[in-house]
Amino acid sequence: MSDANTLKDLGNKAFQAKDYDKAIQLFSQAITLDPSNHVLYSNRSAAKAGKKLYSDALEDADKYQPYLGKGLREEGCCTSLACGDILRPSPHTPMVLKYEDSPALRKGLQEVQDAQAKDDRVADSGLAKMFQDPNLVSKLAANPRTQKHLxxxxxxQKLNMMQQYPKLAETALCSDPRMIDVLGVAMGIDMQGFSREEGSDELPPGFQHQPPPPSRFGSNPPQSSSPPRSSSSTSKPAPEPAPEPPAEDVEMTEEEQEEAKAKAEALELKTKGSASYKERRFDEAAKCFSKAWDLWPKDVTFLTNLAAVYFEQGDYDKCIESCEKAVEEGRSLRADFKLLAKALGRIGSAYSQKGDLPSAVKYFQKSLSEHRDAAILAKLQSTERAIAEAERKAYIDPAKSAIAREEGNTAFKNGDFVGAVKLYAESIKRDPSDARGYNNRAAAYMKLMALPEALKDAEEAIKVDPSFVKAYIRKANILHSMREYTKALEALQAAENADTASAHTSEIHAQELKIQQALFAQRAGETEEQTLERAMRDPEVAKIMSDPVMQQILQQAQGNPAALQDHMKSPIIREKIMKLVNAGIIKTR
Known part of the structure; x- marks a missing residue:
């Protein structure tokens, strides 16, 4: 018997590989060893049908009928249909696998049906073509006479079978009077006069009676492989088809029923919890979400919602605990990665609220590795900036800043300008509010001829301390080196305004004289048109010259130079006039 099973398994593999000859040989050897095993006949029948040997397949289908118990003979009807006897459809086809759920039988029947459908799915007559209308079902549903049939x-099921196998149409008209109504809808005419009552043996006028072939399923199974089929119009009326088995609902096991009930209750609790959360009744919401998880622990949103409640309550430790459980359970349940990312992101937010910024960054990064969310990315970047700012503030120490600045001064005097830059930079980090560090580093950059960096540091020193006169003078020196003489004069004018104690007057005047000389040298031999053209390349000068008020003042000054002094009493006008003087547009004696 074990050898027969081995041969059957080998035959199944050959059948799956579509090696039907080998499958038939192996199933035949197995039948020799175990002739009472009806599954072997079924498998060999399927293999023969795979080769399109439908008559031989029917013979095997008939042979294994005697081995089936009472009530299972309908299986032969299904096999007969699958093997090509489509003129006699069986209503019991759906019941076959209920009684014999053999993988080989299931596979074999499907293969046979596919093979026959490939050959025979062609309508032979106009009558069959009417049942191929893709909108037939919708037409039947719209017709009051046929909608009840659906x-x-x-x-x-029978209608679907007819659409798949057009040859069934003629037989179905004889066996089921409801098909007359279907035909009428398909043709677009009223077939009421041609219809007959269900159960009547009288055919509608114009239709020839075609009785079905004799049954193969009597008490003695037939011996011939091709039983005769009667086509005489004088034979007895066709009997009513066997009643269709009622559609059976899939019965749930007791365990499945309990799980379905628990799931429904859990989802209802989730809805209640969400409503309570929106109304800020957090204690009630927490109870609902917690109970929902206890009832049906297969939806991690119960835990993430519970974590959201704890977050709003300020209980960040419980929030983290709930989210960590959601991630752990979610991985085992293969939950959506977006849910896992959401839980990890909420852990990061909880750590952020606790002030543990490094842990917050860690979990924000984990969340983004699961799913890249713009909101989480923004939180990560904000947290990283907060960490950097905290580290910067923690590094501030004015005493150590002074030490680093003095060391930088020593390096500067010794000609080590690169070392001086590094030490001044350390001084700035230790105390960014001390303008001396920026000003000293600007001097070191000048020695290294890094003039743009030097100018930036001088301007930063002025920004930190607007009254720092030395920073203005340093800026003027840098601009002089950059041949920006007009801007250098403006820097000196700002230095003079900031020097309220006149402590740097001589230094400012000396630098101003030096710059004026450079300007005269630059403008020597320049015509008025060339001077104006050069000055107008400065956007600030161009803006002043296009100002209607300034244009009126300049016109007035041409006729009355003393009037210009009166206008310069206004700080804003004075600044603009000095800008034009420095640019060479207004000449002074």
């Missing part, structure tokens, strides 16, 4: 699952 409530019968067996009728719908």
């Amino acid at each position: 409530t019968d699952p067996a009728f719908v």
Whole structure:
């Protein structure tokens, strides 16, 4: 018997590989060893049908019928249909696998049906073509006479079978009077006069009676492989088809029923919890979400919602605990990665609220590795900036800043300008509010001829301390080196305004004289048109010259130079006039 099973398994593999000859040989050897095993006949029948040997397949289908118990003979009807006897459809096809759920039988029947459908799915007549209308079902549903037929699952199944196998149309008209109504809808005419009552043996006028072939399923199985089929119009009326088995609902096990009930209750609690959360009744919401998880621990949103409640309550430790459990359970349940990312992101937010910024960054990064969310990315960047700012503030120490600045001064005097830059930079980090560090580093940059960096440091020193006169003078020296003489004069004018104690007057005047000389040298031999053209390349000068008020003042000054002094009493006008003087547009004696 074990050898027969081995041969059957080998035959199944050959069948799956579509090696039907080898499959038939192996199933035949197995039948020799175990002739009472009806599955072997079924498998060999399927293999023969795979080779399109439908008559031989029917013979095997008939042979294994005697081995089936009472009530299982309908299986032969399904096999007969699958093997090509499509003129006699069986209503019991759906019941076959209920009684014999053999993988080989299931596979074999499907293969046979596919093979036959490939050959025979062609309508031979105009009558069959009417049933191929893709909108037929919708037309039947819209017709009051036929819409009631669609409530019968067996009728719908038979209609689907006719659409798949057009040859069934002629036989179905004889066996089921409801098909007359279907034909009328398909043709667009009223077939009421041609219809007959269900159960009547009288055919509608114009249709020839075609009785079905004799049954193969009597008490003695037939011996011939091709039983005769009667085509005489004088034979007895066709008997009513066997009643269709009622559609059976899939019964749930007791365990499945309990799980379904628990799931429904859990989802209802989730809805209640969400409503309570929106109304800020957090204690009630927490109870609902917690109970929902206890009832049906297969939806991690119960835990993430519970974590959201704890977050709003300020209980960040419980929030983290709930989210960590959601991630752990979610991985085992293969939950959506977006849910896992959401839980990890909420952990990061909880750590951020606790002030543990490094842990917050860690979990924000984990969240983004699961799913890249713009909101989480913004939180990560904000937290990283906060960490950097905290580290910067923690590094501030004015005493150590002074030490680093003095060391920088020593390096500067010794000609080590690169070392001086590094030490001044350390001084700035230790105390960014001390303008001396920026000003000293600007001097070191000048020695290294890094004039743009030097100018930036001088301007930063002025920004930190607007009254720092030395920073203005340093800026003027840098601009002089950059041949920006007009801007250098403006820097000196700002230095003079900031030097309220006149402590740097001589230094400012000396630098101003030096710059004026450079300007005269630059403008020597320049015509008025060339001077104006050069000055107008400065955007600030161009803006002043296009100002209607300034244009009126300049016109007035041409006729009355003393009037210009009166206008310069206004600080804003004075600044603009000095800008034009420095640019060479207004000449002074």
